[in-house]
Every structure is written in structure tokens, then in C-alpha cells.
Amino acid sequence: MSTHVWDYLPEYEKEKDDILDAVGKVFASGRLVLGESVKGFEEEFAAYHGGGLCTGVDNGTNALKLALEALGVGPGDEVITVSNTAAPTVVAIVSTGATPVFVDVREEDFLIDPAGVEAAVTERTKVLLPVHLYGQCADMEPLLRIAERHGLKVLEDCAQAHGARHHGRPAGTMGDAAAFSFYPTKVLGAYGDGGAVLTSDAGTDAAMRQLRYYGMDRVYYVVRTPGHNARLDEVQAEILRRKLTRxxxxxxxxxxxxxxxxxxxxxxxxxxxxxxxxxxxxxxxxxxxxxxxxxxxxxxxxxxxxxxxxxxxxxxxxxxxxxxxxxxxxxxxxxxxxxxxxxxxxxxxxxxxxxxxxxxxxxxxxxxxxxxxxx
Missing domain, CATH: 3.90.1150.10 (Aspartate Aminotransferase, domain 1)
Structure with a gap:
């Protein structure tokens, strides 16, 4: 029997009835886009992390990209991060027009080395983007101190760290915002693609909601600022609600x-x-x-x-x-x-x-x- 690093079928066999019930619930709801399932998942995902505000988006890469934009990142800015990561971390930075600036990682745990961060800060630096890699958190305390000294925002890349904790604090609750992916392989994975941004700042959350919906602000067809079509799908949201309980x-x-x-x-x-x-x-x-x-x-x-x-x-x-x-x-x-x-x-x-x-x-x-x- 061939063995690979990941397989969703054993889990699906155990959870099939619940997964199919989630699909049926959405199809019978009469609302297929930005309905009660997305709203419910956003509230429940925020509650799992102890509170805050959550915006569901279509994938983890856009979660990073829109979060960067919501934090004010754009052309001419620099974002400090690592090269030892999945390419989407950097794709998201480049897609905003900003420049990624890499620092090395620590030998023992492969996570961003805070010792190299401060030397990488310039007058163009806008955001520190630590990656919580392979399932555990970066060493956040020195990063947060550096950010405070230089007036920088901190965006946590939590694509690989759902449910991880650092000194008791959940991944995604230590910076100004956090981006999550729900790609099927993730610790919390959808049956397709999905993502979310978590923040405690109402202004950042409002910007996220506007950016994921073309840049519109409540009134359809009225664009306040150019945005994206990056909405979390109702079916994936309802599946994620069920899986979040597990x-x-x-x-x-x-x-x-x-x-x-x-x-x-x-x-x-x-x-x-x-x-x-x-x-x-x-x-x-x-x-x-x-x-x-x-x-x-x-x-x-x-x-x-x-x-x-x-x-x-x-x-x-x-x-x-x-x-x-x-x-x-x-x-x-x-x-x-x-x-x-x-x-x-x-x-x-x-x-x-x-x-x-x-x-x-x-x-x-x-x-x-x-x-x-x-x-």
C-alpha cells in the first residue's frame, strides 16, 4: 500500500454525514454568497481565539494580501519576513507592490530569528510578517518589542498554526492582524479553499470587509476604494463551522x-x-x-x-x-x-x-x- 504525507479520505469516512449535511444546509438556505454560514463561522472562529473580529476570505494568500492592504501596505513599502516559507507568503507581499525583506531563521526550530530583524528595519519598513511554521509560533515577544520601537505593524502568518499557542496565547492574537488558510491539508482544512483574517482592531476589520467585496461599503455598486472579489464560500464556511468544533x-x-x-x-x-x-x-x-x-x-x-x-x-x-x-x-x-x-x-x-x-x-x-x- 502506497504511503503519502497526507490523505483526507479516512477523515471523510468518519465525518461524511456531517460534511454532507453542511452542504445540504447551505443549498437549502436560499443564500449562497455571504450568508449565515460565513457570518456564523466568522463569529465562532473569533470566539475560539478568545474574541476579536474575523473576516472570511477565499484563500490564505488573499488573507495575507488583503490584511497587508488593510494595514496600509502598498508600493514603496517594505515587509520583513522569511524565505523559509511557502511561496504564497511572499507572493502576497509582492502583489501589494511592497518589497519583501528576508531575514534568516533559527537553526533549532526553523522559525524567524529575531536577532536579525532589527538590522533589517529601514525607513520604508511598514510591517513585520513572522511565519508560524510547521505548527508552532515564532518567538513573538522580541518581535513585538522591535515593532513597538519602530512604529511597525505585525501581521502573523498562521496558515500552518491553527490552534497553536505561545506562552498560552493563541496563534493569531499577538499582532495587529493574523492571516489563516483553510486549504484542505491544514490543521483546520476545508473541502476546497478558504481563508480568514483575525484582528482586534475595528478599523482593520472594516477595511478587510470592504477589500474582500470589490471595495464596496454596504451599498452594492458603490466602490469606496478599489478592492477584490475575495469572499469565503458559504459551503466551505459551513463545513469549517462543523470542523471547528473538532x-x-x-x-x-x-x-x-x-x-x-x-x-x-x-x-x-x-x-x-x-x-x-x-x-x-x-x-x-x-x-x-x-x-x-x-x-x-x-x-x-x-x-x-x-x-x-x-x-x-x-x-x-x-x-x-x-x-x-x-x-x-x-x-x-x-x-x-x-x-x-x-x-x-x-x-x-x-x-x-x-x-x-x-x-x-x-x-x-x-x-x-x-x-x-x-x-
Whole structure:
């Protein structure tokens, strides 16, 4: 049986009746766009995070883009972020006309290194955009202090961190705004695409609602400022409402898989060989992906194919090295930790309904390959 890093079908089999009921409810409601399901999800998602205001949008990339625009980012501005992220983080910045400025990440947890942030601030810097990567939060306290010193806004990229916490605070509640993705693979995933922006500021939320609906302000056809067509779909919103009630159980399931990997592989981990995920100080990890590291990554991933285990790499190409961003002028070697990680990291299968038998297959196969490789 072929093994991959993600599969939604086991979860769907368990939740099928509820998912199909959600679809039926929307179709029978008489309102297919910006109806009660979107409104209900926005309220419930905000409540899950302890309050605030939520605007549902069509995907996580637009959540970032519209949030940046709502925070006043535009041409000529700079946004500080990382290159060790999914490309949409940077696509969103560039699409506003702003320039992304990259800082390196920390060796131990792959998250933005606050030590490099202050030196990257210029008079054009408008926003700090930390990425809560792989399921845990960036080290927010020093970032927030830097932002306060320089009068900057902070936008959290929470696409991979639904339900994660940092010193007890939920991801998405520490900055001025936070962008979420509900792509199907996410910790809270839709059956299609979706996104949301969370904020405690009424002005930012009002701007978000205007931007997602062509720039119109309540009265149809009256555009106050050029916006976008970026509305969260009613069907996806209703599905997300149902799944939100199970989010904590999804996180528990992911942590159980992570513990099983730790127990099965921990004795093989060590300097110069396999390195397992490290949870940052004060963090609770939700393991969106379970990313391990090995200096002979490519040989290991290739060898596992003989066991019919096919793994992903998150991420093999740092954003600053991609041809689509060559105009930014970043040279190879400018972010050494990020570039080193790109040649060493790979992801083991991770989703809450991952059968224990499959986990064991992965553990045993990886142990065999590592033993053959001399660890």
C-alpha cells in the first residue's frame, strides 16, 4: 500500500454525514454568497481565539494580501519576513507592490530569528510578517518589542498554526492582524479553499470587509476604494463551522502521531544524523507537518520509495532563490541557515486519522534506511 504525507479520505469516512449535511444546509438556505454560514463561522472562529473580529476570505494568500492592504501596505513599502516559507507568503507581499525583506531563521526550530530583524528595519519598513511554521509560533515577544520601537505593524502568518499557542496565547492574537488558510491539508482544512483574517482592531476589520467585496461599503455598486472579489464560500464556511468544533481533537490526534514518531525514532536522532522537531520555548505544537532533518536527505527520501513511502520536502527551494523573485536581488549564500535547511529537511506523514499501522510502516522503513546509511 502506497504511503503519502497526507490523505483526507479516512477523515471523510468518519465525518461524511456531517460534511454532507453542511452542504445540504447551505443549498437549502436560499443564500449562497455571504450568508449565515460565513457570518456564523466568522463569529465562532473569533470566539475560539478568545474574541476579536474575523473576516472570511477565499484563500490564505488573499488573507495575507488583503490584511497587508488593510494595514496600509502598498508600493514603496517594505515587509520583513522569511524565505523559509511557502511561496504564497511572499507572493502576497509582492502583489501589494511592497518589497519583501528576508531575514534568516533559527537553526533549532526553523522559525524567524529575531536577532536579525532589527538590522533589517529601514525607513520604508511598514510591517513585520513572522511565519508560524510547521505548527508552532515564532518567538513573538522580541518581535513585538522591535515593532513597538519602530512604529511597525505585525501581521502573523498562521496558515500552518491553527490552534497553536505561545506562552498560552493563541496563534493569531499577538499582532495587529493574523492571516489563516483553510486549504484542505491544514490543521483546520476545508473541502476546497478558504481563508480568514483575525484582528482586534475595528478599523482593520472594516477595511478587510470592504477589500474582500470589490471595495464596496454596504451599498452594492458603490466602490469606496478599489478592492477584490475575495469572499469565503458559504459551503466551505459551513463545513469549517462543523470542523471547528473538532479542531482540538484534530490537534490531539496530530500530537499523538508526533509522540509515536518520537518514541520510534528518538534513539536514532543525534548531531550529524537524523534530527527530530524541536518545540520552541513556551510553545504548544500542533504539527501541521512533521519535519525532520538529515544531511543525506535526498538519498533517504529516494530509498524510502522502495518501501512505497513517498515523502514531501517543505521546502526544497527557499523563496529568495526562486527565479520568480530574482528581481529582488538576493544572492545564494545570503541566508545560510535557510539554504542549509532546504537541503536537509523532509516531512513524514502527518494527519490526525493516520492509522497506527501506517505510522509503524514509516518508522520501520526509516529505521532500515537510516541503519543502511549508517544513520
Amino acid at each position: 479542531l482540538d481533537s484534530y490537534i490531539e490526534g496530530r500530537n499523538a502521531v508526533a509522540r509515536r514518531y518520537e518514541e520510534g525514532l528518538g534513539d536514532l536522532a543525534g548531531p550529524g544524523g537524523l534530527r527530530l522537531p524541536v518545540t520552541g520555548a513556551g510553545n504548544s505544537h500542533v504539527y501541521y507537518v512533521y519535519v525532520v532533518r538529515h544531511p543525506r536527505r535526498d538519498a533517504i527520501v529516494e530509498a524510502l520509495k522502495a518501501y512505497d513511502i513517498h515523502l514531501n520536502v517543505s521546502y526544497p527551494w527557499p523563496v529568495h532563490t526562486m527565479s520568480g523573485f530574482a528581481h529582488l536581488g538576493w544572492e545564494a549564500g545570503s541566508l545560510p541557515v535557510t539554504e542549509r535547511l532546504a537541503g536537509e529537511v523532509f516531512s513524514l506523514p502527518m494527519y490526525p486519522s493516520l492509522p497506527e499501522a501506517v505510522q509503524d510502516r514509516v518508522i520501520h522503513a526509516l529505521r532500515d534506511v537510516l541503519t543502511a546509511e549508517g544513520k
